[in-house]
């Protein structure tokens with residue numbers, strides 16, 4: 120097996136990177152892929168909480184890097200799925216405990232055994248971001264339909280291009296069709312027009328995300344909610360399937376129009 | 387100060403920290419020598435702010451990014467890269483590195499008048515200038531792509547954007563009032579020519595190609611109708 124290393128990033132905090140990492144990992148594992156996710160948010164770990172695995176942490180990423188345990192020992196298996204693992208972040212260390220080349224070495228050790236290595240990046244453009252992007256084969260930028268989130272996404276997309284990891288792909292999270300209709304929120308078209316990268320998914324604002332996060336059960340585990348379905352579709356697109364975009368709005372044709380706007384590989 | 391055995395690499399103190407200069411030769415060898423040097427002199431260099439002068443070498447963004455990371459592992463901040471190659475400069479700028487230090491190298495000082503030499507220089511940037519990225523050049527700048535909000539363009543001469551201009555532009559930054567700014571869609575966050583600032587008009591209707599220039603001390607915006615002012 121030769122894993123693809125996928126880094127989930129955004130620039131701005133709170134836009135849904137961790138939610139996306141957890142749900143894509145779960146969706147890919149549900150489709151029979153071997154998946155390991157790495158919490159790159161050292162000092163502020165929370166991927167373990169979102170996945171409901173926090174009680175099982177013994178060792179973390181920094182323990183592996185500093186040689187206090189073997190890689191295997193820091194990998195927590197999610198028992199709900201056949202092949203889903205988490206390498207948690209250290210809670211008490213800062214980002215400088217890890218370097219970009221540490222991350223490259225670590226992921227190289229995982230590549231042979233997995234289909235997907237998914238890295239959850241911290242907010243910001245500093246060391247934590249560079250650690251997360253250094254080993255990436257592919258980058259996904261998560262944004263919300265808000266001016267400030269889009270501005271940060273634009274900056275991050277530029278940095279990903281500069282690191283020669285581009286072109287990044289885009290997920291627009293927390294879209295509220297009713298607000299877009301009333302002109303109170305940027306539309307997905309507005310966001311794509313500015314960022315001009317390939318769209319791989321739109322996730323609606325969905326309260327089941329918050330509820331499931333609090334329970335440590337990512338929405339994608341059962342795929343019954345709109346958000347869960349949207350995440351599952353992204354996972355299938357990552358595996359090369361052509362999946363039409365969900366029609367989040369009653370208004371016919373909007374997402375067909377969107378699909379036409381996608382410019383693969385554009386920058 | 388010349389290092390023994392490694393004549394290709396020099397370190398000296400400058401106002402902004404340390405300036406490391408590399409000489410001629412294969413980049414691979416120089417890079418290895420550089421990395422060995424930071425290894426050997428780790429204690430001396432720890433916490434230092436370093437500007438790196440790579441002379442004529444053409445470096446890719448990955449090369450520069452790798453160096454910066456290796457430096458940062460030794461707690462050295464690589465904040466600037468000086469180069470004679472516009473390609474290297476562009477790559478450095480894309481990574482957010484400065485390309486000039488406080489005391490510019492003498493051969494790089496270009497006076498406002500020199501930008502009006504026959505056969506003026508221009509750079510062509512074929513990419514989108516995204517938020518937080520800056521392009522600066524003493525001559526003219528031509529961009530094929532958009533300048534997004536938060537992107538910045540500084541030119542000694544004129545600026546042509548074959549795309550949407552939504553960021554910030556300062557043309558004629560050394561005082562050249564003959565500089566112009568053209569864009570297919572003119573919606574800048576701010577626009578200056580020499581010492582003049584464009585008061586951004588409310589956009590009415592569909593954006594069209596426009597040119598902005600200074601005439602009689604006023605900044606004029608004009609629709610582009612295949613005529614030159």
Ligand SMILES: Nc1ncnc2c1ncn2[C@@H]1O[C@H](COP(=O)(O)OP(=O)(O)O)[C@@H](O)[C@H]1O
Nearest residue numbers: 132133134135136137138293323324325328329
């Ligand atoms: N599609 C969504 N609908 C509703 N709430 C969401 C959605 N996506 C994320 N959230 C909520 O937003 C908050 C921030 O998400 P998180 O994934 O932690 O962001 P980040 O990792 O980018 O900081 C969380 O409380 C999460 O439950």
Ligand SMILES: [Mg+2]
Nearest residue numbers: 136137160165
């Ligand atoms: Mg997070």
